[in-house]
Amino acid sequence: MKQVIAGLIDSALKTxxxxxxxxxxxxxxxxxxxxxxxxxxxxxxxIALTLAKPAxxxxxxxxxxxxxxxxxxxxxxxxxIAGPGFINFFISEASTNSLLTTILDQKESYGRxxxxxxxxxxxxxxxxxxxxxxxxxxxxxxxxxxxxCRIMDANGWDVTREFYYNDAGQQxxxxxxxxxxxxxxxxxxxxxxxxDGYRGDYIIDLAESFMRGDxxxxxxxxxxxxxxxxxxxxxxxxxxxxxxxxxxxxLKAFAVDFDVYFLESSLYEEGxxxxxxxxxxxxxxxxxxxxxxxxxxxxxxxxxxxxxxKKDGGYTYFVPDVAYHLDKWxxxxxxxxxxxxxxxxxxxxRVRAGLQALNADIPKGWPDYVLHQMVTVMRGxxxxxxxxxxxxxxxxxDLIDEVGRDATRYFLAARKSDSHLTFDIDLARSQSAxxxxxxxxxxxxxVCSIFRKLAENNLDWDLETGKAALSCLELESEKNLVxxxxxxxxxxxxxxxxxxxxxxxxxxxxxAGDFHTYYNSEKTLVxxxxxxxxRLTLAVAVRHVLANGLDxxxxxxxEQM
RNA sequence: GUCCCAGUAGCUCAGUAGGAUAGAGCGGUCCCCUCCUAAGGGACAGGCCAGGGGUUCGAAUCCUCUCUGGGACACCA
Numbered sequence: 001m002k003q004v005i006a007g008l009i010d011s012a013l014k015t016x017x018x019x020x021x022x023x024x025x026x027x028x029x030x031x032x033x034x035x036x037x038x039x040x041x042x043x044x045x046x047i048a049l050t051l052a053k054p055a056x057x058x059x060x061x062x063x064x065x066x067x068x069x070x071x072x073x074x075x076x077x078x079x080x081i082a083g084p085g086f087i088n089f090f091i092s093e094a095s096t097n098s099l100l101t102t103i104l105d106q107k108e109s110y111g112r113x114x115x116x117x118x119x120x121x122x123x124x125x126x127x128x129x130x131x132x133x134x135x136x137x138x139x140x141x142x143x144x145x146x147x148x149c150r151i152m153d154a155n156g157w158d159v160t161r162e163f164y165y166n167d168a169g170q171q172x173x174x175x176x177x178x179x180x181x182x183x184x185x186x187x188x189x190x191x192x193x194x195x196d197g198y199r200g201d202y203i204i205d206l207a208e209s210f211m212r213g214d215x216x217x218x219x220x221x222x223x224x225x226x227x228x229x230x231x232x233x234x235x236x237x238x239x240x241x242x243x244x245x246x247x248x249x250x251l252k253a254f255a256v257d258f259d260v261y262f263l264e265s266s267l268y269e270e271g272x273x274x275x276x277x278x279x280x281x282x283x284x285x286x287x288x289x290x291x292x293x294x295x296x297x298x299x300x301x302x303x304x305x306x307x308x309x310k311k312d313g314g315y316t317y318f319v320p321d322v323a324y325h326l327d328k329w330x331x332x333x334x335x336x337x338x339x340x341x342x343x344x345x346x347x348x349x350r351v352r353a354g355l356q357a358l359n360a361d362i363p364k365g366w367p368d369y370v371l372h373q374m375v376t377v378m379r380g381x382x383x384x385x386x387x388x389x390x391x392x393x394x395x396x397x398d399l400i401d402e403v404g405r406d407a408t409r410y411f412l413a414a415r416k417s418d419s420h421l422t423f424d425i426d427l428a429r430s431q432s433a434x435x436x437x438x439x440x441x442x443x444x445x446x447v448c449s450i451f452r453k454l455a456e457n458n459l460d461w462d463l464e465t466g467k468a469a470l471s472c473l474e475l476e477s478e479k480n481l482v483x484x485x486x487x488x489x490x491x492x493x494x495x496x497x498x499x500x501x502x503x504x505x506x507x508x509x510x511x512a513g514d515f516h517t518y519y520n521s522e523k524t525l526v527x528x529x530x531x532x533x534x535r536l537t538l539a540v541a542v543r544h545v546l547a548n549g550l551d552x553x554x555x556x557x558x559e560q561m
Numbered sequence: 562g563u564c565c566c567a568g569u570a571g572c573u574c575a576g577u578a579g580g581a582u583a584g585a586g587c588g589g590u591c592c593c594c595u596c597c598u599a600a601g602g603g604a605c606a607g608g609c610c611a612g613g614g615g616u617u618c619g620a621a622u623c624c625u626c627u628c629u630g631g632g633a634c635a636c637c638a
Binding site: 058374517 | 598
């Protein structure tokens with residue numbers, strides 16, 4: 001609808017240019033906005049305000065001329081000039097009816113678009129190292145990342161979900177040592193406990209499983225415990241496989257799937273790290289100092305140069321990161337979104353600098369990052385403290401068990417990811433209108449419930465008679481509901497371009513609210529057959545949009561609650 | 562010290578490319594209801610958008626400085 005109005009304005013502008021009211025070289029930026037206040041019409045444009053200066057005219061006069069030059073359209077009932085020179089548009093019944101028809105015809109594809117045109121996007125998210133169960137921070141990453149995938153998909157992108165993990169570094173070594181210590185019966189309080197050992201109770205389970213000779217299988221690997229507590233290498237493999245399986249179960253419980261599990265160790269095994277380093281040296285961006293090899297990241301906006309290869313010969317962590325991203329680029333991902341905790345912020349500049357230094361024609365701002373801030377959990381009005389060190393741990397799975405998958409996903413994705421999130425367990429659990437997930441899902445279930453009632457009354461409804469009856473929808477609340485439904489495709493688009501899943505959540509809450517209000521004030525199953533059919537049709541359209549939006553959040557749309 | 566994020570109603574947060582009187586939920590106060598299954602519905606109160614300066618027709622939104630909170634700044638990953 002916005003495009004329709006923008007088109008009308010555009011042709012009015014052409015007329016004004018032709019008759020000399022506007023200079024020929026104006027470059028109009030036509031904006032059509034949703035109005036907050038319905039007395040300002042359904043849509044509004046500030047075009048006259050922005051063009052008043054080049055037209056050497058005052059905005060209201062220009063607006064009048066523009067309105068006079070607008071072509072006739074069935075979509076509008078009238079226009080109005082208001083305030084300093086806004087043009088307000090009131091759309092017609094024909095227009096809202098055709099919007100409803102579109103929704104009903106497109107059903108689950110309503111709101112989707114083809115902006116991505118099948119181009120490849122990779123979303124890397126969670127990427128937790130296999131050193132422990134997933135906690136709520138990972139959960140936020142999983143929820144936001146998965147929603148981003150769904151949103152990109154809805155915008156026509158070809159999405160690959162990728163999970164990257166470090167299976168070789170120092171912390172895996174610590175993990176192996178910790179498990180070995182447990183295998184030998186040590187506890188964290190013993191003097192010989194590894195210095196940076198992991199203290200959580202899950203290490204005990206892991207050690208016991210290894211000593212039993214269990215076989216663990218995860219999405220991307222499998223390993224059998226050798227029962228030999230002296231074999232650190234076997235313990236390491238087993239521990240990684242074991243914790244990967246645990247994480248898989250967590251993710252499964254959260255309905256998050258990945259297409260690719262990428263092992264950091266493979267970068268070394270396949271020589272990718274080495275080749276990357278050689279390229280950087282060849283390109284002249286490195287130098288030796290103090291026995292270490294440095295990368296001149298300051299050439300690319302970093303505030304100091306970074307060590308690539310330490311004195312002891314090992315690479316610093318960002319080197320495999322650069323190799324990894326080169327690999328992503330070579331796999332053809334024009335767009336890469338890395339969803340990470342905000343504590344990874346400092347790597348961004350380094351990775352991008354490293355990529356630029358490869359001279360591989362990688363765009364400057366590539367890849368894209370979506371960072372999320374911390375999550376604090378509240379229960380009974382008090383903060384639930386999480387101490388990884390002491391091993392007291394609120395895992396993602398605990399949370400899912402306690403509040404359910406839908407609520408967990410919704411709460412973790414419904415806030416803008418770069419602000420801190422307070423997760424209120426009591427609210428997430430509550431079965432009332434205070435709980436936004438419940439509220440939205442209930443709106444969906446409510447439509448379904450109306451149809452069950454209809455069947456009980458031995459009445460029926462079908463799409464064609466419903467569409468034919470739409471002209472019975474005369475109420476302002478009905479028209480507003482339709483206009484809100486019409487905003488949905490735009491929300492899907494904005495959520496993708498801003499990489500902000502929470503926009504979907506906010507939209508759905510508003511829509512659900514409007515529908516509940518409407519439902520409470522107007523009876524749907526009225527005696528007048530035409531009106532009943534029309535209202536049922538509107539309800540079906542609301543149901544489609546709610547279901548489509550909930551799907552983008554990965555939250556179910558129940559028929560009954 | 563440098564960098565990033567945030568600072569909007571008592572609380573949790575929105576605010577969509579700068580736009581017309583700043584929005585929602587909870588909590589508070591006051592009504593109504595028991596009507597398509599929903600412990601429900603409605604109304605009111607509540608704000609110098611952290612603060613100063615700037616840009617312009619117009620700023621919560623952009624620029625700049627200051628203050629406060631969180632995070633990041635290793636030859637750790």
